[in-house]
Amino acid sequence: xxxxxxxxxxxxxxxxxxxxxxxxxxxxxxxxxxxxxxxxxxxxxxxxxxxxxxxxxxxxxxxxxxxxxxxxxxxxxxxxxxxxxxxxxxxxxxxxxxxxxxxxxxxx
Amino acid sequence: xxxxxxxxxxxxxxxxxxxxxxxxxxxxxxxxxxxxxxxxxxxxxxxxxxxxxxxxxxxxxxxxxxxxxxxxxxxxxxxxxxxxxxxxxxxxxxxxxxxxxxxxxxxxxxxxxxx
Numbered sequence: 001x002x003x004x005x006x007x008x009x010x011x012x013x014x015x016x017x018x019x020x021x022x023x024x025x026x027x028x029x030x031x032x033x034x035x036x037x038x039x040x041x042x043x044x045x046x047x048x049x050x051x052x053x054x055x056x057x058x059x060x061x062x063x064x065x066x067x068x069x070x071x072x073x074x075x076x077x078x079x080x081x082x083x084x085x086x087x088x089x090x091x092x093x094x095x096x097x098x099x100x101x102x103x104x105x106x107x108x
Numbered sequence: 109x110x111x112x113x114x115x116x117x118x119x120x121x122x123x124x125x126x127x128x129x130x131x132x133x134x135x136x137x138x139x140x141x142x143x144x145x146x147x148x149x150x151x152x153x154x155x156x157x158x159x160x161x162x163x164x165x166x167x168x169x170x171x172x173x174x175x176x177x178x179x180x181x182x183x184x185x186x187x188x189x190x191x192x193x194x195x196x197x198x199x200x201x202x203x204x205x206x207x208x209x210x211x212x213x214x215x216x217x218x219x220x221x222x223x
Contacts, residue, residue, distance in 0.1 A: 033211070033212065035214075041197055041216065041217045041219070042214070042216045042217065043199060043201075043214040043217070044214070045211045045212055045213070045214070048210070048211045086150075086151065090212075095141075095153060095156065095164065096141070096143075096151070096153060096212070098150055098151040098152070099150070100150045101150060101151075
């Protein structure tokens with residue numbers, strides 16, 4: 001069993017739609033990270049959160065520590081949001097346990 | 109700062125050859141991580157260093173893999189001999205502190221193809 005489970009694995013949306021990607025984890029964590037990986041492979045850190053909610057532009061990340069669950073939301077999705085989104089649970093040593101990623105395609 | 113720098117970006121080698129991947133972390137970062145990404149297994153931690161010292165190498169697949177960090181600004185991941193199943197993208201990441209959970213900064217990755 002993976003320590004971090006993401007859903008859905010693949011997601012196709014029309015431009016403008018509201019998107020939600022879910023992440024559940026079974027390990028004890030110090031923080032939950034959301035990463036973005038574009039075609040071409042570079043990985044960028046979007047959010048690091050240990051409680052509550054964070055917002056950056058059209059992206060919102062939430063976490064429920066008790067339920068060991070986090071969500072990444074994208075409002076007013078755009079084709080440039082097309083990427084793989086990866087959830088990663090980090091322990092106190094900054095070791096990451098990765099989800100398998102959600103491949104998002106936003107169609108114009 | 110230019111971020112985490114990995115080289116080469118792409119490497120194609122024949123089975124049995126030695127491969128060396130290089131990483132320069134962000135200046136001042138204390139921790140360095142090597143990850144491998146494949147279609148089948150996604151991202152996996154191979155090894156990480158704190159203050160140049162290897163802390164956990166349990167993710168290193170086998171003895172053919174070795175990693176070193178001779179100083180705070182440079183690390184290598186070596187595969188000898190390489191095999192086709194080692195084909196993957198290898199990422200290096202660094203973080204600024206060891207005692208506090210922080211954001212990780214990733215390099216652009218090295219795409220390794222072993223034929």
